[in-house]
Amino acid sequence: MYHTLTWMLWLGAALLPAMITRNPLYLTILLLAVAVAYKTLGRLSPMAASWSIFLKAGLLLAAVSVLFNTLTVNYGDTVLFTLPLLSLRIGRVPLLELGGEITLEAIVFGLTSALSLVAILLIFATFNVLVDHHRVLRLTPAFLYQTGMIASIAIAFVPQMVAALQDIREAQAIRGHRFRGIRDLLPLFVPLLTTGLERAIQLAESMEARGFGSGTGDQTGRHRTLHRMLIAAALFGLLVAAFSFGYYADSRWPSAVLGVASIGLLLGNVFVMSRRVKRSRYRRELWRRRDTLVSAACVASLFVVGGFWLLNMEALVFYPYPKVSPPEFNPLIGLAMLAVVTPVLTAPQKRRSPT
Amino acid sequence: MSFLTGRGLSALILTLATLLGGIAFLYPFFVPQQRGSAGGFMAHAADAPVTFLILLLLCLVVIIANLETRQMDSKVVAVLGILVAINAALRLIPGPAGFTAMLFLPILCGYAYGADFGFLLGTLSLLVSAVVTGGMGPWLPYQMFSAGWMGMASAWLPPLRRFGRVEVIILALWGAVLGLVFGAIMNLWFWPYLVNVGASNTHGQPGAGLWATVGRYAAFYLTTSLWWDMGRAIGNFLLILLFGAPILQLLRRFRKRFQFAID
Structure with missing residues (x-):
């Protein structure tokens, strides 16, 4: 129905907010938008049955998340009631404490995590039901031929x-x-x-x-070694960035820059290496006008969410501890969540008819 | 210089990528245990899952690219392709709890044919199975990584052939352990959604951070996941114990026929 690249962009636009925000308002909008896409487009697919079982399993996991948070976290200001404390210790280190003070904050945290988890599962259900997996595999970089x-x-x-x-x-x-x-x-x-x-x-x-392996190795040895050295350098940079990210939590800019630069170096290498491999295609996928529309919406959404992620992360974060307060709402982010519903709006009419 | 061009460079890339992958898996235990006033740290904890998922994907690409810098033999390509297909078909065999018949072949092949072969067999089996059954999800990179590790780690076992019957028993025990380890590390992708990673010393004991997190994970694992993973561990144990000897014999016979040049 859509180009595979469009679906990849859709997946990115849906997954990024689902994974980085725990704000229940944004997550609810996202969840509803994805649910609309799943219900209208995905129902016709034969795979929908197996994924509905999976979604039920996801709901169970979400319930476990709420229960686990409620019972093991006694932190937070709003104490609802107190249960007898069941404590498990090794020496003086507390291994696990069940029960104790049940706080509203822990329940809220569990609920937002559960919302995020269910959203992620539903996004993947929709993606799997609608995309052609063989075409996804064709997107592998050419140098991994x-x-x-x-x-x-x-x-x-x-x-x-x-x-x-x-x-x-x-x-x-x-x-x-x-x-x-x-x-x-x-x-x-x-x-x-x-x-x-x-x-x-x-x-x-x-x-x-049929001549396998006779003419594809068109990289000279020197190029290959250079690429591998650059890859090793990029990995080393990423490793340093990951460690300094953990150690210097107060000033994360230098390590973030190093990390992004390393990823850039890595992707650049991959791109150059792929360019050296000649690959011919037998059948090309069609890129239609609706692909442009959906892709544009998804890129815009990625741009908004990614921009907030890098520049003003606090707009995305919702953290109930130590005292729960109503979540903030930024209309721009709320609008960005709606991008995932565009495949429904631009889908060809005859396929959208209810069965 | 010559060290940096050949196998040394290859080993360096593999080590770095594996280290990074390890961090991506284990970050829930190492997020700094401080509660910042606002923003900064909490934001960091919130975007960790997506950052490390991207990191894991990159590591997978790098490791696979590193394995295929040499032109592969047509026989290796064909055998790997077919074994991956068999393994993906074996995944369709139903079983109790977490039982899966797709881990014992990477273990045996990694042991018999070497680390590269085992890694590719484990990784690609999960990928192909996800493509065939339509089961792609955030867990897929984690699955590919851990199954690949299992195949790779099995190649590090010393040659046990001279012990005769004991070889299969040791391999079966190894398979059982790996079955449990697979479960333990596969839980990690949704672990940040179960607990508030990073702010785990919420009981007010400073210094208990890492151990409290590990302890809570252990408690979670023992109460929920272990029973599920037991199915996989026992399945691996039985499959290798019962079929290990004939399958190893078969693999070694074909190794001679193929004259494998992979190492």
Whole structure:
């Protein structure tokens, strides 16, 4: 329905606020917007059934989050009531304390975390239901072509392997094999592995016959070494940034700059390395006008949320401790949350008809 | 200089990326234990999950890129592809609790064919399985990383072949331990959503920070996740104990046929 790149941008625009803000107002707007997209667009997909089970599991996890916070955190000013304290200690170090003072702050914190978790799961449910996974895999950087090739071989062979398993099971059933316990899996496993590896030999031979590995290694050794040295330097920079980020929590700017610069160096390397690999495409995806619209909305949303993240993080943070207070609301951020609903608005009419 | 160009550089990149990945996994335990007046620190704790998810993705790309700087043999590509397919198919076998039949093959292959092979098999199996079943989520980079680590770590076991039958028993125990470890580190992606990471010494005992966090995690793990992970650990143990010997024999026979050049 949309270009894969559009869906990736949509995922970014939805996921970034869901992961960095705990403000219940923004999260509620986001959750409702994603739910609209899921309900209107995702319901037609065959995968929706398996994801609805998953979402129920997510609700359970969210409930655990609320309960765990309520019972183990006794911090906060608004004490609702007091339960008997169950304490578990090793020596003098308290390992876990259950019960005690139940505070409103802990409940609120648990609820906002649960909201964030449910939003993340719903975003991924929508993404998985609507996107074509094989096309997502095609977005792997070009210089990883060997891994990409392994992954495509595997994807092509999964149905064959499932069919082979079925064949083996039938062949063994004719010989009187019955499945009674885990031990009876052996007559299924070993033939499966053997046929698989035999097929791998055939595949390798046919790949050799078609000239695999003869002309793609177009990087000279010196370039490669330079790239790898730069990558090592970028990783080292990231490591230093991560540590200094933790140590100097008061002044996080220098380490943030170092981290961003290292990531830039890393991505630049990846880009240059990918440019060196020539890749041809058989079929290109269509980029339609609605893709432009949705992408523009998502980029704008990313821009707003990312800008607040870097410049004014406090506008996004909601922290109930030590005393809970109503969350702030910035209309601009609230509007940015609505970007994820644009795929519904620009979707072709006939597909949107309710079934 | 020559040290920095060949295997030394490769090992350096792998070590750095693994360290970074480790930080990304373990940051909930190391967020500074101070409650700032406002803003700064709390903001830092709030954006940590997304920062470290990005970091983890980058590390995965770097490690995989590092593994494939050499031109791979067509046989390695074919065998890896097919084994990944088999492993993804094995994931579809249902089982009790956290049981999954997809971890024992990376362990055995990592042990028999080496660290690179084990890492790629573990990582790509999870990726392909997610693509085939449509199960991509924030947990996917964590799963890929931990399954890859399992395959890689299995290659570090000393050669046990001379011990005969004991080899399989040791591998089975190793698989059981890895099954539990897999569960323990896979909980970490949603751990920041369960507790208030960073402000954990809320009982007013300064200095109890790290241990209090670890303790709460241990308590959470023992009460909820362990029973689930037990299914996986016992499953790994039984699968390797019962099938380890014939599968290892098979893998070694094919290794001779392929003349593997991977190391």
